[in-house]
Amino acid sequence: MITGIPEEEFIAPGSRHCAGCGPMLGLRHILKAAGKNTIVVIGTGCMEVVTTPYPLSSFLVPAIHNAFENTAATAAGIESALKHMGKKDTKVLAVAGDGGTADIGLGSLSGMIERGHNVCYICYDNEGYQNTGAQRSGATSKFASTTTTPYGSKIHGKVEPKKPLPFIVAAHRLPYVATANIAFPQDLYRKVRKAFSVKGPTYIQLFAPCTLGWKFPPSLTVNIARLAVETNFSPLYDIENGVFALNKKIDKPKPVSEYLKIQGRYKKLAKEEVDVLQKDVNKEYEFLKGLEGRPLFPL
Numbered sequence: 001m002i003t004g005i006p007e008e009e010f011i012a013p014g015s016r017h018c019a020g021c022g023p024m025l026g027l028r029h030i031l032k033a034a035g036k037n038t039i040v041v042i043g044t045g046c047m048e049v050v051t052t053p054y055p056l057s058s059f060l061v062p063a064i065h066n067a068f069e070n071t072a073a074t075a076a077g078i079e080s081a082l083k084h085m086g087k088k089d090t091k092v093l094a095v096a097g098d099g100g101t102a103d104i105g106l107g108s109l110s111g112m113i114e115r116g117h118n119v120c121y122i123c124y125d126n127e128g129y130q131n132t133g134a135q136r137s138g139a140t141s142k143f144a145s146t147t148t149t150p151y152g153s154k155i156h157g158k159v160e161p162k163k164p165l166p167f168i169v170a171a172h173r174l175p176y177v178a179t180a181n182i183a184f185p186q187d188l189y190r191k192v193r194k195a196f197s198v199k200g201p202t203y204i205q206l207f208a209p210c211t212l213g214w215k216f217p218p219s220l221t222v223n224i225a226r227l228a229v230e231t232n233f234s235p236l237y238d239i240e241n242g243v244f245a246l247n248k249k250i251d252k253p254k255p256v257s258e259y260l261k262i263q264g265r266y267k268k269l270a271k272e273e274v275d276v277l278q279k280d281v282n283k284e285y286e287f288l289k290g291l292e293g294r295p296l297f298p299l
Contacts, residue, residue: 005189006032015058016050022049022208022225023124026182027095027296030122030206033192034093036061037103039078043071043096043105046131046210047124069104070097073113075119082201083118094121098139099129102165111173113201118159120195120202123165134203136215138163142280143273144265146213151268161280169203170239173297176202178238178247182209185227187236187247207234215264227259232285235268244291256281 010031017024023046031038040063042048051058052065053278075094084088094112100146105286112119128146129135136146142161145151149158172175175198180188188206195202209224211217216224227236231254236247256278261268269277 002029002185004186005029007118008032008036009255010034010036010060012040012058012060016053016065017046018211018218020211020221021046021050021181022037022210022221023097023126024050024138025185025221026188026206026208027123027182029052029079029188030093030095030192031059031061033189034061034091034120034196037089038062038091040066041066041071041075041078041084041092041094043094043100044068044131045100045129045191046099046157047095047097048124049131050052070098070108071105072108072119072121074115075121076112076115076262079117080121085126092117092119094119096121096123097131098127098131098165099123099125099137102138102163106168109169109203110172113169114176114202116200118200120192120204122192122204123204124208126204126208126213127162128210128213130210130213134210139165142179143269143277145268146265155270156273158264166237166239167296170242170296171225172201173242174201174203175199176238176240179207179234180203180204181207181225181229181234181236181289183222183229184236184248191238191280194240213265216262220262224259224262227254228263231256231259232281233259235285238287239296242295244294244296245291246288249286251291253281253285 038061058176079092127140135148145157175237178191
C-alpha cells in the first residue's frame with residue numbers, strides 16, 4: 001500500500017503487460033484516482049493491447065478501445081452523450097501513448113480541447129511506438145536509438161529533440177496541464193484528482209519507462225523513472241489556469257549520464273553527445289525556473 005492512495009484496484013490481475021511495465025504501473029494509480037464511476041477510452045497502443053484482447057478486458061470499469069488517431073474524439077463523443085443523458089457524475093478518462101498523442105492523434109486532441117469537452121486526457125509517455133517494435137515518435141528524446149532511428153556510423157540515433165507536448169497543449173488555454181512520473185505515485189494521484197476536479201478538458205503527460213524499448217532490466221523501471229526527475233531530464237510541473245509551477249525543484253541534480261548509462265538505447269553515445277544532452281537539460285531547466293509563478297498566456 002502506498003500512503004494516501006486507495007487499495008482498491010480497477011485493473012484485474014493477470015493482464016499481458018511486460019514485467020516492469022512503466023505505463024501499467026501508472027495506469028493502476030490513474031484509475032484509483034479516477035474511481036469506480038469512470039468510463040475509460042483507451043487508444044491503440046501498449047496499454048490497449050495488454051488489457052483488451054477481444055473478447056476479454058482487464059478493466060474493472062467500462063472501457064472502449066478505439067484506433068490510434070481518435071482517442072480524444074471518442075472521449076468527446078462519450079462526454080457529449082453523458083451530458084445529453086443528464087449523467088453529470090460519470091468521469092471520462094482518455095488514455096493513449098505518446099505516438100497516439102504527439103503524432104497520430106494530435107489533431108483529435110486539439111479539437112477536443114478547443115471544443116471544451118469535460119475529459120481528462122492522459123498520455124503515457126514511453127517515448128516511442130513500443131507496441132509495434134520500438135519505433136521513434138515525436139516524443140522520443142534526442143539521440144535515443146530506436147528501430148527507425150538506429151545509432152549508425154553517420155546518424156547517431158534520433159536527431160530531433162523531444163516534442164514539447166505539454167506546452168503545445170497548454171497553448172490551447174485549457175484549465176489544467178501537468179507532467180507526472182510513475183516513480184512519484186502520490187504526485188500522479190494528486191494530479192489526476194485535480195484534473196477531474198476542474199471543469200473542462202485537462203491533460204497529464206506521464207513519464208513511463210519501457211523495459212523492452214529502452215533496453216534495461218525490468219527491476220530498474222522505477223529507478224530510471226526517478227532518475228529522470230533527479231537529473232532534471234524530465235521535470236515535474238503543472239500549468240493551472242495558465243500559471244506555471246515546478247512541483248519538485250531539483251537544485252542539485254545528478255548528472256544526466258546517471259540516467260543514460262543504464263539504458264541500452266543510449267549505450268553507444270559518445271562523451272560529446274552526453275555533454276550535449278547535459279547542456280540541453282540545464283538550459284531547459286533554467287528556462288522552466290524562469291517561468292515559475294508566471295502566466296504563460298494572458299488570463
